[in-house]
Amino acid sequence: MKLPISLEFFPPKTPEGAARLRQARQALYALEPEFCSVTFGAGGSTQDGTLSAVTEIMAEGRPAAPHLSCIGQTRDSIRERLAAYSAAGIERIVALRGDLPSGYGASGEFRYASELVAFIRSETGKRFHIEVAAYPEVHPQAKSPQSDVDAFIAKVEAGADSGITQYFFNADAYYRYIDELDSRGVRVPVVPGIMPITSSTQLMRFSDACGAEIPRWIRLRLQSFGDDTASIKAFGLDVVSGLCEQLAAAGAPGLHFYTMNQAQATLEICRRLDA
Numbered sequence: 001m002k003l004p005i006s007l008e009f010f011p012p013k014t015p016e017g018a019a020r021l022r023q024a025r026q027a028l029y030a031l032e033p034e035f036c037s038v039t040f041g042a043g044g045s046t047q048d049g050t051l052s053a054v055t056e057i058m059a060e061g062r063p064a065a066p067h068l069s070c071i072g073q074t075r076d077s078i079r080e081r082l083a084a085y086s087a088a089g090i091e092r093i094v095a096l097r098g099d100l101p102s103g104y105g106a107s108g109e110f111r112y113a114s115e116l117v118a119f120i121r122s123e124t125g126k127r128f129h130i131e132v133a134a135y136p137e138v139h140p141q142a143k144s145p146q147s148d149v150d151a152f153i154a155k156v157e158a159g160a161d162s163g164i165t166q167y168f169f170n171a172d173a174y175y176r177y178i179d180e181l182d183s184r185g186v187r188v189p190v191v192p193g194i195m196p197i198t199s200s201t202q203l204m205r206f207s208d209a210c211g212a213e214i215p216r217w218i219r220l221r222l223q224s225f226g227d228d229t230a231s232i233k234a235f236g237l238d239v240v241s242g243l244c245e246q247l248a249a250a251g252a253p254g255l256h257f258y259t260m261n262q263a264q265a266t267l268e269i270c271r272r273l274d275a
Contacts, residue, residue: 003248004255007028020261028267040069050066065090066094070096086127095130113155118159121159153184194256196240197265241273
């Protein structure tokens with residue numbers, strides 16, 4: 001059940017974090033990822049760390065894609081970023097609206113990711129493969145499920161090549177989302193985002209922040225384990241491996257793992273898929 005795999009990392013903030021990330025990457029390269037993406041902090045707060053991590057991954061012989069968020073940015077700042085990416089030999093960008101960081105009074109010159117995608121295309125033509133975000137369980141700030149699908153379609157019409165979803169644990173949400181896009185004539189690849197479960201407190205915090213739904217049965221089982229880390233990890237592997245098997249069987253075009261700069265859980269899930 002071999003599917004194309006991609007991996008997401010975040011820029012490390014300390015030398016120790018950088019060393020741990022290098023170690024995790026080397027282990028994860030055994031999966032032969034199609035590309036590795038690196039996140040971009042609110043308002044561009046990690047932009048130098050993002051480019052540094054991307055160029056390091058490319059130096060290790062792997063394709064890499066920086067995230068690029070446009071909130072708090074100007075056309076000139078994005079133009080400079082695109083020039084740096086082009087000079088570095090980067091061929092893929094994950095284009096996002098991003099969240100407005102605290103203390104920012106204005107959102108910059110871009111309001112939506114579709115505007116950023118259109119700007120990248122106008123500035124660079126087909127120089128970059130552009131990935132955009134998709135939300136099978138609806139973006140937390142969307143006015144309605146319909147408007148959320150409209151927003152994704154606007155990004156495709158602006159020039160996006162493919163999508164990566166927010167993580168989810170309910171495969172039906174993904175299927176419905178793809179069916180809705182298909183009914184609207186939108187057939188770009190939309191790759192499911194996969195979040196390995198290694199910590200219940202971390203998962204709850206992330207999910208509350210990004211609007212990802214944790215099904216009640218998963219939440220209750222995680223709570224029942226308390227501080228039993230081994231049981232949480234074993235349960236998480238079973239749940240997420242089962243989800244990936246469902247998605248693969250249903251024809252998902254790939255799997256994008258939110259690694260949290262760790263290797264073990266992603267490696268084990270993929271091992272089970274290949275078994």
